Amino acid sequence: MSELAIRHGAAPALAVERLSYSYPRAPAPALLDVSLAVAPGEFVLLAGRSASGKSTLLRAACGLVPHFYGGEVDGQVEVAGFDAIAAGPGELAAAVGYVAQDPETQVVSTTVAAEIELPLEMRGDGPGARARAVEEVALALAIPHLLGRAVDTLSGGELQRVALAAALVTRPRLVLLDEPTSQLDPVAGDELVWLLRRLNEEWGVAVVLAEHRLERCLAAADRVVAVEGGRIGFDGAPREFLGWTRETDPTLTTPAARLFSMADVEPLPVGVRDARRTLGEGRAATAVPHPGKGSSGEISPPSRFPTRRRSRNVGALVAAGLWVELDSGAGPRDVLRGVDLTVAPGERVALMGRNGAGKSTFLRTAAGLTDPVSGRVSAERMALLTQNPSDFLVRERVGDELPGDAGLAALRAVGMEHALDADPRDLSGGERQRLALAIALAGRLDGDGVPGLVALDEPTRGMDRGRKDDLMVLVDRLAAQGAAIVIATHDVEFAAEFAARVILLGDGVVIADGPSAEILSGGWYFATEVARVLDVPGVVTPEQGAALLLDQPPDLGRQIWRPRSGGPGGGG
């Protein structure tokens, strides 16, 4: 088939026909009788819970399955005219760009420029063409400042963008992305999705994007494919998908769709603009009075965790004038610049900010892994769980990791006391995370089994909503016992649910510190989808938004939601 024919839609960018696949020694198939076609220039969103088969489907589309992972395969996969099962990833490299979940395993070169240039060099492009392509893709992804950096000095988010640049630099016809925004801050995540949309529209690149945070990309997608237990559960338009989630799997829906469902507003919105238009026009809005609530009176959105402003003298975590320098190979640079903050016992704090803002460095310094150049930080019985919980697991039995009474107490604190004899490798991702937390907590609990400070660095990376809910239950329990909880996260929806307070870091300084309802409704990027839809200070979660909508139907006009006397719930 000719290049022109493929580019102009004569052949699908991806055609999967009755594909079944099992990993070696796996008890059950990862994919079962999957059929799917993606047209050139189509933007397809792959939705599904963790371990539903999304990643396996992407690996099959780029030839890694079965060529790299082995196993048994049945069916056909055709990519831009190539038989992917016969050809393998090397031959498909010219047609397919693939970005996997873990950016650290996606770099093979020493410097960023060499990494992006590598696919072109492998293809045999000349130096001039390579330099131009590298420059253009770096500009498109806003990373020209990283080109000279060594890859081992980059943050996770920066690495993710570099991996994406290396996948896009050859201008493939099909781009496969496996949770590419999981390590990106909200700004970079939104930018990435819109960049993909632009590539899709202007270059005709077909995009298949697997993602858990659907609110980020649903509006950009032409079509949604939901994978359930290795099968295609749904294949249709984004709006129909939202209807399907309501009937079949509510954990897959978006916050705005949840808001509309709870407020009984139709049609369900595929994005912020769609939702605002529906509410603004009052079209088809049918508000039902909220039981137990009158239609008059001040709106005071419920706060899940009322802010308790405690005395700043008693802190589970106290930082004063904290300066930290790190050397990324180009000389030392200030990562934290005079940070002052206090976290009280029992407080739930989300630490947010752009990639490289200093969130992880702050936690590492508080835990004693990094020394400050000036200032001080003290944390009471602090347990820090880093981004890779598996790093904590070095033995083959849970009980061997956590011996004695202190170990058992730590396992109890995370609800894992039943798994004493289990092999950590047999645990689910969520259980491994809890076990790692128990290892960090062991011996740091007080007489009542309560830790002083629990800090988690990007704990929701790659998690579906079900696992996030489990994590929320755990931190709720610890906080209710009196532990201070600090979570560094890019996940604004999770932060809105769990945190009473949000600290926003920017370039090493605290740029905002206040109640989560206030911080997460006062901006554009660091704001929840509900906050962006309703634009009401203090309203950040679907529950809060629904309460508001049910009290004041949207067909009365948006002006009624403007803040009154400081805005409802402004103080959290």
Next chain:
Amino acid sequence: MRSPFAYIPRRGPLQSARPGAAVAYLGALVVVAFLYSSPLVLSAAGIAACLAGWLAGARSAVRAALRMGLGLALLIIVVNALVVHRGETVLARLGTLPILGQVDITLEAIVAGVSIGLRAAVTMVAFGVYSACVDPDRVLRALRPIAARSALTATLVSRLVPVAAADAGRLRDASRLRGPGAAAVGRGALARRLLAGSLDRAVDVAATLELRGYSLGGPRGQRRREPSRYDARFYAVAAVVLAAAVLGKVAGADDFRPYPTIHIGIGPATSAVCAVVLASGLAPWRGAGRRVVRRPTVARAEGLGRV
């Protein structure tokens, strides 16, 4: 924090040389270490490897490799002293121990252990200097014509050390973050975890390399041809060291016998080999050098190439 073994681009001769030349040079020192048992020659090789790394600017790599290498050497010395019952100079009689039986610590067994330990230490220092001074990207490109169909082989050769170094840093952090009530992480457990994890991740990196088109076999890029004026120096030094080592071996320079009593010969052959090996450590010395005017247009055309 970066691993001390992470490659850092510098303009030194060892970094500028082609991977083949650098490997030949450092490999010659390792060959000497495996060819000889004489502690004198082994010490000379060790000093040469340290000197090479020091002159190449890889001081932290040398320090870290020395720490690891001497630690390993110490372990070898202890084990050898406990399990080898030969030698006439008994320093201590430990009586009968389980498994080991009658244990007499002899000076000869200790010195024999020193010889084996030095061999291990020289190898580790040479490997540390290689890791810190030889660009893995260039190694990868150099391997492509040889192992075009095996991304995994290429990854294991060129990326295993950086991947393992990054993993080691993370695992070290995680072990420091363990609560005081958790089981302590011994070096053995950490090493097992590191090896297993690094191999797993190397496989993932190899998958990425495949996806980048490593096995495409496209025309070779112009960047592959990156001669350095230091190549000849390192090839020559490697040839001289190997020749001296082989000739010295034939001439009896490896005049060392630990049992039944220690004999370390310091004849002319041994001295000559030591001198040649020691002098080879100066190869990465930049010196005043000859000023070379580089044409910027060439560097521009090379795009992202290195000096």
